[in-house]
Amino acid sequence: MTRRTVRIAMNGVTGRMGYRQHLLRSVLAIREQGGVDLGGGETLWPEPVLIGRRDHALREIAERHGLTEWSTDLDAVLDDDTIDIYFDAQVTSARVEAIKKAIDAGKHIYTEKPTATDLEGALELARLARTAGIKHGVVQDKIFLPGLLKLKRLIDGGFFGDILSVRGEFGYWVFEGDWQDAQRPSWNYRAEDGGGIVVDMFPHWEYVLHELFGRVLSVQAHVTTHIPQRWDEQGKPYAATADDAAYGIFELEGGAVAQINSSWAVRVNRDELVEFQVDGTHGSAVAGLRNCRVQHRSATPKPVWNPDLPVTESFRDQWQEVPDNAEFDNGFKAQWELFLRHVVLDEPYQWDLLAGARGVQLAELGLRSSAEGRRFDIPELTL
Numbered sequence: 001m002t003r004r005t006v007r008i009a010m011n012g013v014t015g016r017m018g019y020r021q022h023l024l025r026s027v028l029a030i031r032e033q034g035g036v037d038l039g040g041g042e043t044l045w046p047e048p049v050l051i052g053r054r055d056h057a058l059r060e061i062a063e064r065h066g067l068t069e070w071s072t073d074l075d076a077v078l079d080d081d082t083i084d085i086y087f088d089a090q091v092t093s094a095r096v097e098a099i100k101k102a103i104d105a106g107k108h109i110y111t112e113k114p115t116a117t118d119l120e121g122a123l124e125l126a127r128l129a130r131t132a133g134i135k136h137g138v139v140q141d142k143i144f145l146p147g148l149l150k151l152k153r154l155i156d157g158g159f160f161g162d163i164l165s166v167r168g169e170f171g172y173w174v175f176e177g178d179w180q181d182a183q184r185p186s187w188n189y190r191a192e193d194g195g196g197i198v199v200d201m202f203p204h205w206e207y208v209l210h211e212l213f214g215r216v217l218s219v220q221a222h223v224t225t226h227i228p229q230r231w232d233e234q235g236k237p238y239a240a241t242a243d244d245a246a247y248g249i250f251e252l253e254g255g256a257v258a259q260i261n262s263s264w265a266v267r268v269n270r271d272e273l274v275e276f277q278v279d280g281t282h283g284s285a286v287a288g289l290r291n292c293r294v295q296h297r298s299a300t301p302k303p304v305w306n307p308d309l310p311v312t313e314s315f316r317d318q319w320q321e322v323p324d325n326a327e328f329d330n331g332f333k334a335q336w337e338l339f340l341r342h343v344v345l346d347e348p349y350q351w352d353l354l355a356g357a358r359g360v361q362l363a364e365l366g367l368r369s370s371a372e373g374r375r376f377d378i379p380e381l382t383l
């Protein structure tokens with residue numbers, strides 16, 4: 001076996017996503033499995049160089065995982081010709097500037113979503129990347145989740161007949177931070193720091209809907225801030241200026257309608273933190289992160305509306321679990337492997353900065369829809 005090393009500057013690895021999903025569960029997990037098998041006796045070996053603002057935090061992470069390279073000087077790392085890829089999991093508001101520098105330095109780009117806080121910034125990155133001729137990818141992890149992979153399998157197998165509608169429920173209670181610590185960073189709740197549930201979640205809904213059901217043709221949303229005051233990491237109160245709930249309706253190419261509620265101010269009465277119910281003429285499914293259950297038209301009960309009588313059957317028990325029939329890897333890792341293969345083998349890869357810009361576009365038009373009380377068509381993006 002020969003080893004082909006790919007050096008990746010990883011920025012934002014002290015953060016929740018950067019550390020857990022990207023460093024630990026993806027790049028280090030790939031190393032633990034011996035690299036990515038490229039065929040022909042060759043293995044791809046990712047070599048992370050940790051980037052951040054605090055030297056001691058980077059050193060601590062590096063030492064914990066037996067890594068030897070870290071830096072607080074992004075410019076110097078980008079100047080290093082041996083670095084192949086720049087990866088960004090910083091706070092959203094710091095992303096555009098750093099990615100621009102990395103494109104300028106000729107690095108391939110892999111980044112968390114949203115790629116920018118507005119469409120203009122997202123499109124600029126996509127254009128710069130195209131002009132520079134580098135390879136680029138954006139995290140679109142949800143389509144690699146077992147539940148959604150099973151849903152995709154059902155769609156591809158023709159289970160649904162005509163798909164009529166998609167109902168998504170996403171959310172959980174994020175503590176305010178006074179009597180119990182908040183379980184998400186406080187910048188998420190400040191618009192001025194790039195926070196807000198629409199900017200965070202609509203990019204996910206864009207690629208999930210687009211990839212599974214068809215392009216999003218229009219958006220109508222009601223966006224609000226249910227919890228106006230929160231407490232930050234230091235226990236100090238602050239005004240929550242960003243939206244924490246969004247109720248959106250999306251028309252899809254092919255005629256289906258999607259309605260997705262996203263909220264950090266809802267208590268979970270579901271099996272998973274996100275669930276999508278898909279109803280079709282021949283069957284329905286409810287898919288979450290891991291599981292997916294179905295009901296075929298032949299097994300559909302015939303309830304009759306009569307509020308005077310108690311319910312006599314358990315509707316939830318009438319659904320059937322879709323079997324795994326495969327081993328599912330961590331979604332972030334699966335996408336990293338595809339991106340790395342794209343970089344070194346030039347294999348096709350569709351989740352690029354233009355795809356990322358579509359997510360930012362949906363968020364931007366969703367916010368405008370709510371602010372102006374209008375429904376917006378979504379123009380198809382080109383560079």
Ligand SMILES: NC(=O)c1ccc[n+]([C@@H]2O[C@H](COP(=O)([O-])OP(=O)(O)OC[C@H]3O[C@@H](n4cnc5c(N)ncnc54)[C@H](O)[C@@H]3O)[C@@H](O)[C@H]2O)c1
Nearest residue numbers: 012013014015016017018089090091092094112113114185
């Ligand atoms: N794909 C997903 O499912 C998913 C989920 C959550 C968050 N995200 C995205 O990942 C990114 C990081 O989110 P997170 O939840 O890990 O955030 P986090 O606050 O935990 O981490 C942010 C990182 O950015 C760094 N940073 C750089 N400049 C900063 C600044 N000016 N202020 C504060 N921190 C700064 C921090 O040091 C830290 O390493 C965001 O863009 C977010 O939208 C993606």
